[in-house]
Amino acid sequence: MSKLKIAIQKSGRLNEDSLQILKDCGISIDNGKDQLKASASNFPLEVFYLRNGDIPQYLRDGVVDAAIIGENLLVEKGEDIQFTEKLGFSKCKVSLAIPKGEKYTGLSYFQNKKIATSYPKTVQDFLAKNNIQAQLHIINGSVEIAPNIGLADGICDIVSSGSTLFKNNLKEVEVLLKSEAVLAVSPEIKKEQQEILNKLQFRIQSVLKGRQSRYILLNAPNDKLEKIINILPGMRSPTVLPLAEEGWSSVHSVLNKNEFWEVIDALKENGAEGILVCPIEKMVI
Template identity: 70%
Template sequence: MKEKKLKIAIQKSGRLFEDSIRILKDCGISIDNGKDQLKASARNFPLEVMYLRNGDIPQYLTDGVADIGIIGENLIVEKGEDLEVMQKLGFSKCRVSLAVPKKEAFDGLESLRGKKIATSYPNTVRQFLDQNKIEADLHIISGSVEIAPSIGLADAIVDIVSSGSTLFKNNLKEVATIIKSEAVLAASPKMDDDVRKIASKLQFRLQSVLRARESKYVLLNAPNEKVDEIIKVLPGMRSPTVLPLAQEGWSSLHTVIEQEKFWEIIDELKAIGAEGILVCPIEKMVL
């Protein structure tokens, strides 16, 4: 009986491609792909990779041609509302935002009434306008949306924004965020049970990698009389490890700290009396 493989669709080029390949590699998956291949197999995991245009991935998932895919949340809103989000992946964060010319006054969403809006995301914009009971005309553009106001095609635009530099260069200002987005692992509604078991194994590896990326391993020394106070500050997975040092009256404490809380906690530890604080990256964190 032929071994079943999990078919994953990823962007063949662009901002999602490199991060998608990197996270699969961090999951211990080795992919045999040559230059310009559109399909490749993993050597050490039942996985087949399909390299597709980003905008085509939702349809491949909906049709069951691909079992899972790495795409932006914004594309699920735009093209794949029937797709299941298995896992948020924490990279390629951006937002779909409304922007208008810098010189134009913007007095809230009501000022969009009757105006022309250029976008590559018509379904997302229509939902946003309907939710806010605003009637406006949409001008659908497949690329270079930012130029639309300057050539008279539109009064405003809705597009993906990361740093905002492209808007700035085109004399536009961001006035409202419609949705926030990041890369996600999305699943086809047609995936069968056997393939879903493989997808669950991949998701388990992804979760271990993501937890590690979001955490730091911290080792510190402290006088024994400060240990209890320090333990109250440290947020270990269960509780910090405490080991006696060769120097009498001192202990070494080991724990894991979330990246977003790291500096706040380090400042507290120093104030209490922690010394010799070492910070190490974590490759994987399996719970």
């Protein structure tokens, strides 16, 4: 039986988040310690644990059919590789930073300066687009130390919380791009593997929709029911059921988690009571 070969980062946060979304998709990975390859016991899937920077080439060559990878890495090493889904985790920025004590005057600050980075293509494209000439020092790992030892005037690196910059006495001054994990596809993928990937992507979309939503149940007096229903967005329309107590109904609906508190406030103001909110594991549309 054909299997879909998918690559994920060998270790780190992206590895953990990638395995979690596969688990949430109902896929059980027989993952032994220090394995470089593992199979799913209940889905036609093989997982390859690879060094992050090698994944674009493995996709390009068709060694793996798909990958969960940072969008920033595709920009740097795999512009020819397409992705089919943004996954909503491992969000970060690729940013330029300089020492805190330096006065930043705009991009012209970097004219004829030295920039240390692990993302030379991304930086060079950004500088060229803005007509800035700078000298790049390519460093793999520990880029933040470069200004402190006199190797560079600034850096370009991944920024998540900003704590690493803060610890190294640096400040973020320009965001080159925003990134998150994506589901990337090999240009060499075969038809059978594409069909398996479509099934996996359907499961992923259901998980992501569930993560973005909340299930809400509430009690509403019938004389205020119309106002309350108009507040609730719902998937199509809210479900309304009569309560044992005359004159009251139970209303069920789905909310976007980002709009949650604003909607709750409006519901309370319009007479809703006994509001119960639950997470949604998966949502199939």
